[in-house]
Amino acid sequence: MATPPLLALRGICKRFGVVQVLADIELEVRAGEVVALMGDNGAGKSTLVKAIAGVAPADTGVIEWEGRAVPIRRPHDARDLGIATVYQDLALCGNLDVVGNLFLGRETRRLGFLDEVEMERRTRDLLERLSTGLPDLRAPVVSLSSGQRQMVAIARSLLWDPRILLLDEPTASLGFEQTSEVLDLVDHLRDRGVGVLLISHNLADVKALADRAAVLRLGRNNGFFNVNTASQEQIVAAITGATENVPRRMAHREVDW
Amino acid sequence: MKGMRNERDNPQAEAAAHTADPRPSRPGRAIADVVQRWTAAGRRRFIASELGSLPVVLVLVAVWIVFQLLNPNFLSPRNLSNLSVDIVGTGLIAVGIVFVLLIGELDLSVGSISGLAAAAFAVLNVNNGVPEWLAIILALLVGTAAGTVQGFSVAKTRVPAFVVTLAGLLTWNGLMLYMLRTSGTINLDENGLVAKLTSYYFSNEGVAYGVAAFAAGLVFLMSYRDRRRRQAMGLPHRSLRSIGARTGLLAVVAFAAAYVLNRFQGLPLALLIFLALVGGLDVVLRRTPYGRQVYALGGGIEAARRASLSVVRVQTAVLAVSGTMAAVGGLFLASRITSVSQSSGSGVLLLNAIAAAVIGGTSLFGGRGTTWSAVLGALIIQSIASGMAITDTPIALQFVITGGVLFAAAVIDALSRRSQEAHGRA
Known part of the structure; x- marks a missing residue:
């Protein structure tokens, strides 16, 4: 490995009470790369974003920044590293x-x-x-x-000037023109070497924009895809669970419960 | 877009420029145009609730007119001067309440804290011979400490502040009764520093006019410098005419007040301290990062947290401010009657302080309001009380009317909030 990824998640776990919302999540985002994070509702996408942003830190697991393990316990920590987030609920003060x-x-x-x-x-x-x-x-x-x-x-x-940008459905409430403005912007940021983690439900956008797609299903990794080579059907199958890309998932869950 | 911003910032100037348009046009259409621009600007302002304190001022004017008609002594220099001193105790406590309301909480302990601080001062100074200046500082620190304890509890336990401070109300009141157990009522030194707080007047007429000139000059200077910087950066800025009009209005009000006060005994020291504290805290709230955090907490606690604000610190600090302001108010209230008794800080004081903040235009929902609302609100409440007193109206009716004004203020608050949100959804 020549250069370590800008951001890497290793075995991120988080539970709310008895519900395991994230289990052993692995993810890498490199500088100048757009990674799409996909998954059905409740797959844990927003929870993962909040864990990276320090809003709701992970219970266990390691977050690596340029190959070095860093503690992210508060929003402050993430901010100081150069991680910026657009939350799904925007988190603005009205x-x-x-x-x-x-x-x-x-x-x-x-x-x-x-x-x-x-x-x-x-x-x-x-x-x-x-x-x-x-x-x-x-x-x-x-x-x-x-x-x-x-x-x-x-x-x-x-x-x-963030180095990593986390976008949680940034185009959800935008019209056609503004959506394309935002997508152009993401493209431009990639060219400037910013790493982008983009949560989106829109497969067309992901295909057009992202370099890789990571699929979450029920709080677990369910496959990584090169969006240039993977077919739309393959990705959809991973999202809906028609294909299981992580073995022994059910076995694992029984142990947890 | 820039043009639109400018128009929004000074509709008067725009409208004036429009009427001065040299092109020949039918006057009727020009007037209609101006009216339309005016109403459009007015509607935008109302929606953005930038109407400011105009409605509150109108209520105050209405109250004054009514009582003046009922009793021609109401607007006499003597009565207005007394009014300006009577508002100070409650008003100072209300300033602290404004801070708490801004973060979307409520502090019910301020009455008890004001009594506790006054009792602490009296016991230290009168009973134990502690020098007055030291006793004042210690009394204020008692208020700060009580507020800090409450604030920290709220922030750490996440129990709503009104519950924590309700417990505080009882605790601090019990503490005060314990401190006064042997003496009951303590009379303060009639010539002491604390007594002077509300009994001293600057009899030199120049002081009142000087303060008025200073305030108007300061506001003009700040607006003018702000305008120059904005202009240099190509940002929308107020026209000189608009700055002049605002400062002029302020100067007229300030000089009129100075004139009236000078016709009685001059500028009361209490009023000067009150206005200086309100002005200073207004700067803290609106011009410092700390103040921005207070507003942010009221606008959305989760959003504030995600912007890496320390919620614990801000909540603690806000309740510490309200405890301190309660102590300051308590000393002024004690000064007014030059005594501290077991009933200090009890009764309608707490309710009046909260009502003053709300009537003055601070939102119960958090995030909207300024310290000046405490002044306006206290002025309205005290005007009603004073007017009722000089017209021999029973106190029962006074409560009912103050209650009605408070209700109206709360309804206006709720409506303006709703209209803002409805506008946002569109």
Whole structure:
């Protein structure tokens, strides 16, 4: 192995009470690579994203950053590594304006006070690059449309030049034009060497954009696919469980219970 | 897009520019156009609930007009000056409540803490001869400590703050009764520092006018510098006309207040301290990273956590602020009657403080409001109380009317929240 992957998950497990939501998850994301994370509802995709982001840390297992095991116990830890996340529920503060949300937790200061002018300028510059149709930067986010809010969440994740971007269904509430804007953006980020983990239900998008696809089923890995060579049917079969790519799954579960 | 932003920022200037359009046009259409722009801007503002404190100010004006009609002494300099001192105790406590409401919680212990702090001061200073300045500091620290304990408990146990502080209400009250067990009522030194808090007036007329000029000048300077930086960066900014209008309005109100106060005994020290604290804490809330975190917690605790904010720290700090402000308010209330008794901090004080924050426009749902709402709310509540007193209205009716105003404020709060969300969904 020449260069270790930027991010690697080794044997990630997490349980909520008696429910094993993630079991022995393996995953690698390299710099300049888009990995699609696929799976049916309840497969554990969002839970995995939250584990990487430090919001709901894994119970056991190792997260490696450039080949080195790193502890991610809090959102802070992930952020400092350069991991940025767009959550499915966006995790925006509705009462704060666009600028406030973008910089939340890392406000630009000037003599100890908030430097609103500088923050607004950076917000404007970033949003102008990302998308057409700039929202009112000083409007509380709750008054924006869901598409605009999605763009705010995406903009926030890009503000500090992340090295890994976790996107949990980033195009779910976007219209046609905005969706293609976001997909172009992901493409562009890959070219700049950012590693992207993209959760999506849209096989066409995944085929068009991702380099590899990792499928989760019932909290376990259920196959890795090269999206250029794998057929759509193969991936769908892994998602629905028609093919079992991890042996002894049921046996394992009986032990756990 | 930029043009739209500008228009939104100063509809007056835009509208004025429109009427001044040199092209010949039918005046009727121009006026219709202006009206349409105005109402559109108004609607946007209402939806974004940027209407600010205008409705509250209108209520205050209405209350004043009604009582002035009932009794021509209501708006006399003497009564207004007394009013401005009477609001301070409750108002300071309400400022602390604003902090707690902003994170979407409620603090029921502030009345008890204010009594406890006042009792601590009296016992230390009067009974044990501790110097006054030291006793004041210790009394404030008692409030801070009580608030910190509560805040930390809320943050760590995740029991809602209103339950923790309800337990606090009883505990601190018991502690106060224990401290006062031997003395009952303690009279404070009539010429002491604490007594002066509410009895000292700056009789020199220049002080009141100077403070008014300073405040207006400061606001103008800040707005002007903000505008220059924004302009330099090509960001939307207020027009000079709009800055001038805002500062002018502030100056008119400030100088009118100074004039009225000077016609009685001058600027009350209590009012100066109150306004300075409210202004200072407003800057803390709206211009510092700490304040931003307070608002963020009220806007979504999970979102704040994911943005790597320390929820425990912010919650603890907020309840510590409210405990401290309760102690400050308690000292002013004790100062007003120059005594501390077992009934200090009890009765309607807690309810009035919460009502003041809510009536002034701080949202019960968290995340919206400013410290100035404590001033406006306390002013409305105290105006009603004062008006009722000088018109010999029974106290029963006073409660009913204050209750009605509080209910109306809560309904407006809920409605504006709903309209905001409905707008977002569209």
